[in-house]
Amino acid sequence: MIGVISAMPEEIDLLIGKMTSSELVEIGQRKYYKGELWGKDVVIAYSRIGKVAAATTAVTMILTFGVKEIIFSGVAGAISRNLNIGDIVIAKRLVQHDMDASPIFPRFEVPLLDKSFFETDEQLSRRLFRAAKIFVENINRYITRDLLRRFRIERINVTRGDVASGDQFITDSRRHHDLKQALPSIVCVEMEGAAVAQVCYEYQVPFAVLRTISDNADHNAEIDFNQFLTSIASRYSTGILEIFFSLI
Numbered sequence: 485m486i487g488v489i490s491a492m493p494e495e496i497d498l499l500i501g502k503m504t505s506s507e508l509v510e511i512g513q514r515k516y517y518k519g520e521l522w523g524k525d526v527v528i529a530y531s532r533i534g535k536v537a538a539a540t541t542a543v544t545m546i547l548t549f550g551v552k553e554i555i556f557s558g559v560a561g562a563i564s565r566n567l568n569i570g571d572i573v574i575a576k577r578l579v580q581h582d583m584d585a586s587p588i589f590p591r592f593e594v595p596l597l598d599k600s601f602f603e604t605d606e607q608l609s610r611r612l613f614r615a616a617k618i619f620v621e622n623i624n625r626y627i628t629r630d631l632l633r634r635f636r637i638e639r640i641n642v643t644r645g646d647v648a649s650g651d652q653f654i655t656d657s658r659r660h661h662d663l664k665q666a667l668p669s670i671v672c673v674e675m676e677g678a679a680v681a682q683v684c685y686e687y688q689v690p691f692a693v694l695r696t697i698s699d700n701a702d703h704n705a706e707i708d709f710n711q712f713l714t715s716i717a718s719r720y721s722t723g724i725l726e727i728f729f730s731l732i
Contacts, residue, residue: 485525485527485549485550486525486526486551486553487526487528487546487549487551487553487554487555488521488526488528488554488556488557488725489528489530489538489541489556489557489676490530490531490557490558491531491532491534491537491538491675491676492530492532492713494713494717495721496528496529496530496557496718496721497718498718498719498721498722499521499718499722499725500517500528502521502522502726503521504519504521506519507519509548514529514531514532514541515529515530516528516544516545516548517529521725522726522729522730523729524732527551529541531676533676534651534675535649535650535678535679536679537676538556538675538676538680539679539683542679542680542683542684543683546683546684546687546689551689553605553608553689553690553691553692554680554691554692555608555692555728556677556691556693556694557693557695557721557725558676558694558717558721559674559697559698559713560573560647560672560695560696560697560698561654561674561698561699562671562672562699563660563664563673564645564671566641566671567641567643567671567697568641568697569636569698569712570632570637570640571640571642571696572619572620572643572697572720573643573644573645573647573694573696574609574612574613574616574643574695575609575644575647575692575693575694575695576604576609576644576646577601577604577669578604578646578648578649579600579602579646579647579648579649579670580648580650581648581649581650581663581666581667581670582652592666592667594682597682597686599685602681602682602684604681604693605692607690608691608692609692612692612694612724613644614731615725615728616724617642619724619727620640620642626720626722626723627720631716635712635716645670645671646669646670646671647670647671647673647674647677647678648663648667648670648672648674649675649676649678649679650673651675653675672695672697694721694724696720698712698716
């Protein structure tokens with residue numbers, strides 16, 4: 485049983501539509517879709533935005549549905565100058581950029597776990613990276629050229645890198661700069677991944693994180709975000725995961 489989580493329904497509705505023999509289960513004001521996806525047993529849910537929401541969803545998937553692996557898929561803001569809108573990041577490690585229990589514990593370290601960064605599962609991440617590369621090579625099967633041009637997506641880069649999560653939108657250049665100075669290895673920021681990472685670490689469940697770059701975290705690039713979610717990000721997730729499942 486594989487769990488798939490996204491923060492927003494627009495990121496995951498297309499994927500749910502691909503399920504067969506699905507059953508809807510409601511727990512804790514969240515909807516979990518249990519069934520088959522491309523021949524594999526899955527549970528799919530959108531967690532809502534933020535670390536607590538994502539952690540709650542991950543725990544329910546593990547304890548109630550008994551998932552053995554978790555994939556989190558969604559959008560992120562670029563921190564690295566090498567990333568552009570439409571690029572794909574497969575997380576190596578995740579860190580909570582708003583965790584600060586100093587001076588008792590070092591900044592970014594999760595109290596009592598002696599960890600700041602949580603490593604994704606190497607096998608899952610490599611398979612997800614391979615799936616993303618195949619997806620990009622066959623992009624025209626999933627997204628029209630007109631749509632790609634509308635969002636100025638040209639050469640799509642697939643990379644592995646560290647990802648930072650926090651319960652805040654990064655909207656200005658100063659905060660963008662400060663994060664990069666404090667956490668020089670991170671390539672993008674979002675609001676859920678590190679929470680899921682901590683849950684999976686504590687429950688010893690392998691996990692991987694897939695992120696599509698929707699903007700620069702300093703908001704220099706302006707796009708129709710909702711349109712990007714439905715037209716680009718959802719198709720990225722669906723296409724990449726279809727290939728990922730075929731590689732299992």
